[in-house]
Amino acid sequence: MNVIEIHGLAKTFGGAFGSKVEALRGVDLDVGAGEAFGLLGPNGAGKTTLVKILLGLVEPSSGDATLLGHPAGTPISRREVGYMPERRSYPGFLTAGQVLDLFGKLLGMDTATRRQRIDLVLEEVEMSAWRNQRVGGFSKGMQQRLALAQALLPDPKVLFLDEPTEGIDPLGRVSIRSILRRNLERGKTLFVNSHMLGEVELLCDRVAILVKGKVRRAGPLSSLRAPNPEYRLTLAGADEDGARQALTATGQEAESIPAPPGLTVWRLEVGDREELNQVLDSVRSSGLEIEEVQRVRASLEEVFVQTINDANEGGRGVGPGGIQTGGRDEAVEVSVATREADNE
Amino acid sequence: MSEHTAAMNTRKLAATQLLALIGYTVREARHKWTLVALFALTTLFLLGLATVVSVDVVEGSIASARLFGTIPLEVGNTTIPVSDAVTVIQVAIVSMLTTFGLVLALFVTGNIVPLTLQTGWVDLLASQPLARTVLVTGRALGAVAVVAVTFAYLFGGSWTVLTWKTGFGNAGFLLAGIVILFTFLCCYSGMVLVGVLTRNSPISIIAGVGTWFMGLLLYPLHRYEEWTTAFRSGWPRNLASFIAETLYWIMPKSLELTENATKATRAEPFNWMPFLTSLPFAIVCLALACWWFSRQDY
Structure with a gap:
């Protein structure tokens, strides 16, 4: 009702x-x-x-x-x-x-x-x-x-x-x-x-x-927050070309995002966990070292910003994943954890 | 629930809300020292009346009168009936209240409606299950209640002191208090309307005092037509006369109501015309205020 x-x-x-x-x-x-x-x-x-x-x-x-x-x-x-x-x-x-x-x-x-x-x-x-x-x-x-x-x-x-x-x-x-x-x-x-x-x-x-x-x-x-499974992969070393080659070998789209010195960071969009593991295998077999794999969840903030941009005619179109603020994903994780804790 | 019961419940709720708003307004006046100040002033006045005037009455007439208990007032050979002496004092009180007292009452109640409409407070009040008409009416009646309580204290106190001192109780004096309260209500309704329209306390006070003053000004213009000779004959004179007459019939007749308060004190018959022609102003102003308030966005 x-x-x-x-x-x-x-x-x-x-x-x-x-x-x-x-x-x-x-x-x-x-x-x-x-x-x-x-x-x-x-x-x-x-x-x-x-x-x-x-x-x-x-x-x-x-x-x-x-x-x-x-x-x-x-x-x-x-x-x-x-x-x-x-x-x-x-x-x-x-x-x-x-x-x-x-x-x-x-x-x-x-x-x-x-x-x-x-x-x-x-x-x-x-x-x-x-x-x-x-x-x-x-x-x-x-x-x-x-x-x-x-x-x-x-x-x-x-x-x-x-x-x-x-x-x-x-x-x-x-x-x-x-x-x-x-x-x-x-x-x-x-x-x-x-x-x-x-x-x-x-x-x-x-x-x-x-x-x-x-x-x-x-x-x-x-x-609203339903993500296309998206991961952030941080690799040791600054060999961007080698990393790109390894990542795209499995047919995945990989987007490089700004990274601290000595690391390369990639945004991967994969269908499921199996696909992710294939990419990781490819990376490892190329001799690259994995520093961190992090699942990126589309936060409400991203959905919100996307919606506002869509509503604004001629908006710059910063979509989910387009915002590159370092602590955002962690913040979402913390929020989710807090919510779960509150529910308990 | 039947429609009848529902309607009865709605009426009961509205009455409860009205009383709550009146009570809140009185409490507000008390907390803002308005009521306390008015009561303090009135108490001072009553103490003065009790101590300053001291009369000896012999067979219904004043044998001697003293100020502050010691200074003799020569009455001479003239016999002054107590009733006359008391009436003179009461007429003086009424005259003071119809001018100074009324203006003071308008000043101290001038911010009541604008305060209700303050952002953040009006939202809270108007989002309650009450009609906006009830909100305006409750606050306006609350202001009238504040003044009524003060007047009751002043008139009741003065009447008690004078009756106690002289043994003569003049009920007409108490009636005069009601007439002055009616005059206040008429002037205050103009203030409510302007308060709702402008949400501004100083402008509301000016409107209330202005309404009272217009009544004083318009009566001589209505009574004596000679003033129109200041205008050229023909349409300017007719127009001036028309404007003055129209305003006279629209606005509350504060001067004539004042005269009625004096008449009440002297136990003379009332002239009902000022009451009957001033009341519509109050009703229309309050109705317009309710209507305007009901259609505003907050």
């Missing part, structure tokens, strides 16, 4: 006397119940506008959307929804408890329910000790936790999180991520809006990439 359904949603800001800005240009999306969905896009792609339309903060120019079966934007559709906006400003004179009490009242909770829920959410975000402290003295991380507590207050079925870990230190990010994962396990739907790809990669099952107001790619994270 879909909790969010969006059909042909468009939004144009400005008009009449000013210049027009097409923030959304016909977006179609569905998000299923219990799903962790990531909406990715560069700054100005229309991510926040899309969420704001769903929450009734922005009126769409055309198209329609439903939230939990109700037309998006209506008060009733927001009854079981939590929202953690990117930009928030709580009145500094209120304490954390008073902020939550106000929002509890706006949600129509009675006193007993309010008290119970406030205790629960403050505990969940590890803010119980700060209940009676004024928000004005909170750090950014604490404000972020309070915002999350406020979003969790109605025990929502859907949680909208706009840049949930922006500006937070690594420990805070891990903490927020684990809170979100717990809620996911409880069956809540997460709609994460972010340009922090690593965070989305660690949290979401399915993503959509929004560029210039259009969904350019959407699907399960695994399918």
Whole structure:
């Protein structure tokens, strides 16, 4: 069952006397119940506008959307929804408890329910000790936790999180991520809006990439990142011609990439493990020494950059594999490891 | 759930939300020292009233009056009924409040609506399951509640002090407080509209005080037509007269409402026309504010 359904949603800001800005240009999306969905896009792609339309903060120019079966934007559709906006400003004179009490009242909770829920959410975000402290003295991380507590207050079925870990230190990010994962396990739907790809990669099952107001790619994270098996082969010695000869002897395409002195580094695209071993045999039989073989996984970043380039007319076309930043692949490996560890 | 139950639940929710916003606005005023400052000023005034005026009443008339308990005020051979003396003091209080008090009230409540519309706060409030109309109305009523609480303290306190000192209780004085609160509501509604349109506190305050001042200015223009002789006869004079008359009927009649507050204190009959013709301004301004706020993107 879909909790969010969006059909042909468009939004144009400005008009009449000013210049027009097409923030959304016909977006179609569905998000299923219990799903962790990531909406990715560069700054100005229309991510926040899309969420704001769903929450009734922005009126769409055309198209329609439903939230939990109700037309998006209506008060009733927001009854079981939590929202953690990117930009928030709580009145500094209120304490954390008073902020939550106000929002509890706006949600129509009675006193007993309010008290119970406030205790629960403050505990969940590890803010119980700060209940009676004024928000004005909170750090950014604490404000972020309070915002999350406020979003969790109605025990929502859907949680909208706009840049949930922006500006937070690594420990805070891990903490927020684990809170979100717990809620996911409880069956809540997460709609994460972010340009922090690593965070989305660690949290979401399915993503959509929004560029210039259009969904350019959407699907399960695994399918977007699905690589053509690609390896990076580092050989000792600087004999590039000899290495090329050995590598191409098996009929493979090999692309040389910049390497430290005394080494040659090659990017290989092979069909499977067997083909890789044939190449390695050929290399060894040519008397070349293998320094390192590394599997290169297409990271979300590469998919993201590729998608943006595709969307940009006359883009330079830096595709997956075209980005040659040394630490990227390792970073992906670390991310995957962390995710696996988190899942445990 | 039946449609009737759903509608009832929606109404109940809206009422809860309205009360929450009113409560929040009062709390905000208290935390920002607005309410505390108003209460402190009022307390000072009441203490002054209690200590400065000291009268001896014999058979319903003032036998002697003293300032600060020691300085005698000569009453002479004239017998001053207590009711007259009390009414004079109360009219003075009403006159002070219809000018200084009203402007002060508009100043201290001027930022309430613009504060609601601050980026980051409006997003949080408007993303709750509440209608935007409820949000604007709740905040506006909250501002009225802040002023009403202060007025209740001031009028109730003054009335109590004077009744205690003289033994004469004038209920009309309390009614005058309600008339002044109504005048505030009319001027404040203009401020709400401008606040929603501009999201700017200083401009909102100027609009509120301007609305009040227009009422003072337009009444003499409406009452005495001689001013039009300053214009050449013919269309300039007709146009000037038309503009003044139109504005007079549109804007809240603050001067005439003030007169009604004095009348209430003196137990004279009301002139209902200023009430009936000022209320539409308040309703239209609040409705326009709600309508505008409801169609804005945040």
